[in-house]
Amino acid sequence: MAPRIPAAVGERLAKLAASGGDVADLAAFVAIPSVSAQPPHAPDVRRSAEFLRDRLRKAGLTAEIWETQGHPSVYAEWLGAAGGEAAPTILIYGHHDVQPPEPLEQWGTPPFTASVRDGRLYGRGVVDDKGQVYCHVLALEALLQETGRLPCNVKLIVEGEEEVGSAHFDALIEKKKERLRADAVLVSDTPMLDRDHPSICYGLRGLAYLEIEVAGPDHDLHSGGYGGGVANPGTALAEILASLHDKRGRVAVAGFYDDVVRMPGRERKAIAKLPFDEAGWLKTVGAPAAVGEQGWTTLERLWGRPTCDVMGVMSGYTGPGAKTILPSRALAKISCRLVPDQDPGKVASLLQAHVRKVAPAGVRVDVRVLHGGKPWRAEPRHRVFKAAARALEAAFGKPTVFIREGGSIPFVRTIADILQVPCLLVGFGLPDENAHAPNEWLDLSNFRKGTLACVGLYAEVAACIRKSPPKPAE
Ligand SMILES: [Zn+2]
Structure with a gap:
């Protein structure tokens, strides 16, 4: 005892x-x-x-x-x-x-x-x-x-x-x-x-949670009669989402990392020494590989690096079989996990500015902040x-x-x-x-x-x- x-x-x-x-x-x-x-x-x-x-x-x-x-x-x-x-x-x-x-x-x-x-x-x-x-x-x-x-x-x-x-x-x-x-x-x-x-x-980690809505025509259109004539909100949203990361897995939003406190070397050493069974972890996850921002180990990415992840995407027809419509709108839910000293309000503003900047012509975008935590x-x-x-x-x-x-x-x-x-x-x-x-x-x-x-x-x-x-x- x-x-x-x-x-x-x-x-x-x-x-x-x-x-x-x-x-x-x-x-x-x-x-x-x-x-x-x-x-x-x-x-x-x-x-x-x-x-x-x-x-x-x-x-x-x-x-x-x-x-x-x-x-x-x-x-x-x-x-x-x-x-x-x-x-x-x-x-x-x-x-x-x-x-x-x-x-x-x-x-x-x-x-x-x-x-x-x-x-x-x-x-x-x-x-x-x-x-x-x-x-x-x-x-x-x-x-x-x-x-x-x-x-x-x-x-x-x-x-x-x-x-x-x-x-x-x-x-x-x-x-x-x-x-x-x-x-x-x-x-x-x-x-x-x-x-x-x-x-x-x-x-x-903290959190900044947003919702991106892309609007095009004011109703769904016949893709034969109108396809090629106006911008497609589904394609536009895909373009926006694809712009969120660079090839090295870093978040490509200007200013996103400005307030990130880099993990000190002694902390990275301590984390490396932890008895973390990555293969076992991957097995419980069920994914083919552990992937993320280059230059950091899996535990470092999970604990000490920020993310910008798609939580959900919705656009157009998703039922069985084929239906030929050009969707009038598209929606994505985005969650950013934050690390010290990132501020959820500031990160949300950066995301909003980024989406406005990269949004293709012919659509209206609206980025709403749902909630956040430090x-x-x-x-x-x-x-x-x-x-x-x-x-x-x-x-x-x-x-x-x-x-x-x-x-x-x-x-x-x-x-x-x-x-x-x-x-x-x-x-x-x-x-x-x-x-x-x-x-x-x-x-x-x-x-x-x-x-x-x-x-x-x-x-x-x-x-x-x-x-x-x-x-x-x-
Ligand atoms: Zn709990």
């Missing part, structure tokens, strides 16, 4: 795991279909917030619902640490909403009935993010019930709109920032590198990261690795900017656990090690903060 984990707490969690009580407990949470994207499920998202609030109260924290203009968040706290307000405070983040379960026919067992098969728990939200929230719930409960206290003050914010872009969450955070004050933030919503490596994520990166050499790595190593019995993540968690950048404290992204999911897809699953041994790791994390991070107040994160 790791020195930071009280024996009684370790025993309690071991007993809970042996009886399956932890899984039954989580199953009740999973049973609530808190699908934030689908309006008919709005009452369920509220129900899951209430369930979690009550569960956190049972664990020994004070808890309440925080309303937003959209789905509600849950806030809980325990502020009884020795030293009171002067004691270190950790803010934990997670989300209780889930992705839609469709297509239902591809699930082996019903998505909202958590089922155990071969050491895995299946169900929507088991890993993203209800199971990871539960690691904290069970860890906090075990500490409070067995020792009557936590090693530091703990605040917990669990949002209800993460899967739909956190539209109202920034406003909530801004309004509640005094209540949320903390010395470090702990987020459990990212995957581990692989089963053998507990991981701390120190970087997330990238984030912390300094992994900060002592708080080292402290967290120790706690993970103790719980997993394996060395901790430092990774970045190609996706986005809007909350992280927001809270990092507001609180100016280190954010630790410590997740217990695996990359192939089908988050967002049918048959989402959670490795039960990671669920349990993750819970144990949380117990150690609170203590290690608190001790580290107490020794010397952390400098602001990058």
Whole structure:
């Protein structure tokens, strides 16, 4: 048992795991279909917030619902640490909403009935993010019930709109920032590198999402009667999309890379040393080859380089057989994943200017910005990261690795900017656990090690903060 984990707490969690009580407990949470994207499920998202609030109260924290203009968040706290307000405070983040379960026919067992098969728990939200929230719930409960206290003050914010872009969450955070004050933030919503490596994520990409509409004639035309007489929006859009990259896979939009902070050599060396199984990764992807911007490895491209990708294209007739029409319009969805210090608003403007410049004659183009989020990166050499790595190593019995993540968690950048404290992204999911897809699953041994790791994390991070107040994160 790791020195930071009280024996009684370790025993309690071991007993809970042996009886399956932890899984039954989580199953009740999973049973609530808190699908934030689908309006008919709005009452369920509220129900899951209430369930979690009550569960956190049972664990020994004070808890309440925080309303937003959209789905509600849950806030809980325990502020009884020795030293009171002067004691270190950790803010934990997670989300209780889930992705839609469709297509239902591809699930082996019903998505909202958590089922155990071969050491895995299946169900929507088991890993993203209800199971990871539960690691904290069970860890906090075990500490409070067995020792009557936590090693530091703990605040917990669990949002209800993460899967739909956190539209109202920034406003909530801004309004509640005094209540949320903390010395470090702990987020459990990212995957581990692989089963053998507990991981701390120190970087997330941002996002700029746009829609390009190309309009030609005001209605579809007979391609025999009119083809060759006017510009074809489908062809024009293809020309625009083809202009987005050069032959070396670089984004060919003027100014796109101006604010990109180049990955330092030491970071590239560290990434090269990670035990990344590229062949295995490619197998799970199912593509013939790993391809992208030249001069960078696959992990570097996924974590530290920006992209400009087509998400969808629509134009003309796409049904069976042949239909001879010249389409009146064409539409493409474009997503740019951003890295520090790119700004989503600026990138969107650059894209708009580029499309206007390259659009061929005879069509009208409209580029609409749908949404955006800023990238984030912390300094992994900060002592708080080292402290967290120790706690993970103790719980997993394996060395901790430092990774970045190609996706986005809007909350992280927001809270990092507001609180100016280190954010630790410590997740217990695996990359192939089908988050967002049918048959989402959670490795039960990671669920349990993750819970144990949380117990150690609170203590290690608190001790580290107490020794010397952390400098602001990058
Ligand atoms: Zn998530």
